[in-house]
Amino acid sequence: MTTATAPPGRAGRTAGPARRGPRAGARGTRGEQVAGYAFISPFFLVFAVFGLFPLLFTFWVSLHDWDLLGTRSWVGLGNYSALLEDEDFWNALVNTLGIFVLSTVPQLLVALALAQLLNQRLRARTLWRMGVLLPNITSIAAVGIIFTLLFARDFGLVNWLLGHVGVDPITWQEHRWSSWLAISTMVDWRWTGYNALIFLAALQAVPRELYEAAQIDGASAVSQFRHITVPMLRPTIVFATLVATIGGIQLFTEPLLFNSGANAITGGTTRQFQTLTMYLYEQAFTGQEFGYASTVAWMMFLVILVVAVANALLLRRLRGVG
């Protein structure tokens, strides 16, 4: 791309000799300029209308009392101060963060280890990779339905297995900790293999000499993992954590389907597993409070930012320790 070879111009049009110097790479012909913008415009137009505009407009809506029919009145930051004193909001925030930590930490750790295994010399490499990716192609709705059956109180497989080690049947939906655990299990099941493949891709770019040298020095697998794999994969770990954060803070489908019944959106009788997106949905489409729900959306945006920055800082520190 940085060579002097000229890219295509429009038919019959030759670029002026002045443009043909060694700096020709800086600017294209007029035809190229036009075609360039024309070719990228569908992406930018659609994204502007259906992605960016709604996101920004959410802030405007959050400054109003705004109902389903569009009737609105300006309240300034009133929704925000109301939200800060809203117990249900804090409850949803705690649930979301709790489930997020419970699901993301083991998920990424196991994925790293799994990537290490998949990077070994293996027969039928593609088959093993497909094996770990299988859960990820299962729709979230299907995951929610299947696992809710596995976690059923009286005849679920999980309680039956736990019964063998003397644990009494658990009503998984009933308690905060147990519902968090069950929902995290669904998230982990669906995403661990996906992340393992992301890590595997990065692992393949790590020079094998590093491992060979470590082996000659007699380093154990665990210490190779700690001192080569983790440091070399740090950018990918940051990326995977960020993606997991964005997804985790917006968790919705698994907890929704975990609580089949009339009030699925409240996440249990005492909101023990209602997440932020569920609360947003409840405010907007059950309570018809578009303004207040938009406030929840912006707070979620803030939470994602804070968690993402905290993650990045934490991972930067890790390097110092390792």
Place this chain on the structure above:
Amino acid sequence: MTAQLERVEPAVVRRPEAPAPARPRRRLGVSPTVVVLALVTVVSAFPLYFMVVMASRPNGDITSVPPPLTPGGDLWTNLDRVLSNADVGFGRAVVNSLLVSGVATVCVVLFSCLAGFAFAKLRFVGRQPLLGFVLLTMMVPVQLGLIPLYMLMTKLHLVGTLPAVTLPFVVSGFGVFLMRQFVVQAVPDELLEAARLDGASILQTFWYVVLPVLRPAAAVLALLTFMERWNDFLWPYLVLDLDHPTVQTALSRLAGGYYTDQALVMAGTLLGVLPLLVVFLLFGRQIVGGIMEGGIKS
């Protein structure tokens, strides 16, 4: 062997596989790596297997203790019950999902090829910052804008209809980026120069010269996009009405407490997962390659 395979079937991932640290192979028995991976695969597959078991048994069996672990003989009966249940409208949901996912996939692939080609090969002012913006869109939780999006769909009179779940997803930042990376490595400048000298316009060059080269990567993007759209839940659940279900919203309705017939619910879930399972079995190699390619560059 790898080289041969790649010639026959140019996958997106072309980088040579970095082999594992050399380690003396065990001659006897199975390596611990394989044992662990086999266990992981069992954990991966079990919930799906369990779904098939439950979908193939009479409803009464679902509540038996211990839970049944082998398939029964009622699979066809249960599938038939789902498909013939007019209230659930599962057949219509499948058609809707195919339509929505299909249209979105074709658009995403076309627009991504166009933009990917432009970002890789055409020189225009602001190219780098605009590409940076595309990358940023992959990191923005656009889902948080769903209230104004709903208001917008109300204004456009699209609430409840299929275009409402299609239009916002006809482009993808990930797709643009994936195709751009592929054009950079797979389309030599000489090829474009030759087309230009033959008098081809940029559009003609794109259509007749570039697009055929992009086919393998476009296929991968199509697979990933189709799966993502097929599995989408929150927005369709919010904006579609009962007369326009997708497979996922039909599933949630099926499981949403209106029915206590778990065999029916599991048969429906199986039907919803099946198309993607088939796609995955046929194109697993390409899908794995696409996900790994998408992750490494980001």
